[in-house]
Amino acid sequence: MGAASDPSTWVAQHGDALYRYALMKMRDPSQAEDMVQETFLAALKARERFSGQSSEKTWLIGILKHKIIDHFRKHKREQNSDDIEALREQLDQQFDHSGHWKEPLSHWQAPDQAYENREFWQVFSACIAHLPERLADLFILREIKGLSSNEICKLLDISTTNNMWVMLSRGRMRLRNCLDSHWFNRDRDKQNPEAG
Amino acid sequence: MLSCKAIGELLSQKLDRRLSLRERLRLKFHLLICKTCRCYEKQLKFIAHAVQRLMQSSDGAGMPPLSEEAGRRINRNIRQQLNEENSKEPRRRL
Numbered sequence: 523m524g525a526a527s528d529p530s531t532w533v534a535q536h537g538d539a540l541y542r543y544a545l546m547k548m549r550d551p552s553q554a555e556d557m558v559q560e561t562f563l564a565a566l567k568a569r570e571r572f573s574g575q576s577s578e579k580t581w582l583i584g585i586l587k588h589k590i591i592d593h594f595r596k597h598k599r600e601q602n603s604d605d606i607e608a609l610r611e612q613l614d615q616q617f618d619h620s621g622h623w624k625e626p627l628s629h630w631q632a633p634d635q636a637y638e639n640r641e642f643w644q645v646f647s648a649c650i651a652h653l654p655e656r657l658a659d660l661f662i663l664r665e666i667k668g669l670s671s672n673e674i675c676k677l678l679d680i681s682t683t684n685n686m687w688v689m690l691s692r693g694r695m696r697l698r699n700c701l702d703s704h705w706f707n708r709d710r711d712k713q714n715p716e717a718g
Numbered sequence: 719m720l721s722c723k724a725i726g727e728l729l730s731q732k733l734d735r736r737l738s739l740r741e742r743l744r745l746k747f748h749l750l751i752c753k754t755c756r757c758y759e760k761q762l763k764f765i766a767h768a769v770q771r772l773m774q775s776s777d778g779a780g781m782p783p784l785s786e787e788a789g790r791r792i793n794r795n796i797r798q799q800l801n802e803e804n805s806k807e808p809r810r811r812l
Contacts, residue, residue, distance in 0.1 A: 529800060533784070533793045541784035546773060555788040562792060566799055614723075621721025626754045633764045637771065646768055665773035691730030697765050698758075 526569040526578055532562055536582050543583060547590050547662050549651060557593065561586040587666055594663065594677045605654035606689065613695050630706040642705060649700035657693040660686065720744050722755055729759050733766045 527535065540561060544554035564585050565572075572581055618624050636642040650658050656678055663674045671683050680686045703710075720728075725748045728741055737745065749756050784792075 529796055530793070532796065533789050537789050537792070538783040541788075542781040545781050551785075555784070555792070558784065558788075559792045559795060562796055563799055566796060566803075617721070617723045621723035623722050623754045627757045627761065629757060630761060630764070633761075637768070643772060646772060650769075650772070661769055662773060665770060687731045687734050688727070690734060691727050694730050694733075694762055694765050695726065697769075698761050701765070702761075 525574065526565070526572045526581075529562070529566055529569065532565070532582075536579055539579060540582060540586055543586060544590065547666070548593070549658070549662075553593070557586060557589050560589050564589070587668075591663075591666065591669065591677070594659065598677070598679060606657065606692070609654055609657075609692055609696060613692055613699075616695075628702065628707050628710070630702075633706070636705065645705050646697075646701065649697050649704065652700065653693055653696060657689055657696075660689055661693060664690075720748055722748075722752060722758075725749075725752070725755050726758055729755070729762055733762065 537558065540558045541554055544557040545551060548554045548557060561582060565582055568585070572578070576584075616624060650661060653661070659678055660674065660680075663669055663677060671686060675681070675683060675686055680689065725745060728737065728745050731737065732745070749759065
């Protein structure tokens, strides 16, 4: 049994799953909708080749992935190296002139419990959305399976893998700070107004 | 001895590549004596894991569904392409 289901039922069956996947990667609702449409239209043309070895949803997500990678390839974002440079300066402020932490980091209480909390994921998504665009793209592309580091660097105009690692490190530190003030220690400033 | 800033960089790169023996030793030594970097290490791991989970969950993260309007529009386009196909050549029904 290798036949795809009736294409007129695809949107009802798979529309939401594909859209959410696309939205996570594109971060723009209308672009995500376009990706979903392109995916269905491409699947329509290719449906006789659908072998049924994977589920229909997996097959469609596979097509969607290619559409998203193509999109990144065609529309390289404006190089916002200024944003990334500003971020570096901002992060450097956490260290003194000899490179030691100016202040100890505050401990996170039971971080794993946050995974179960819907609100946490909203905060975390917002933190990613607030990264400089190219950095956010970097985190997202890295989680698309089957895309090598070299390909990611090419897509995002990063000159070397080494630079990519440095960018990731800044991004993670920024995400840490964002979660610290908007989630794990969000009450800190309220409890000790003096401390801010 | 490496500064905390350099250690922070290594701690992040440890998630992306295999560190050299020299780097691993320096890291280990620093972490033994620096509580803040130990705390940073834990938090970095948490962040990396959370990024993975977020990107791999298709319906977590409270992402909204496809809007009805977009769904209708896409359906229209699918039907249109199906009609074009059918008018070109008769094709076995699925």
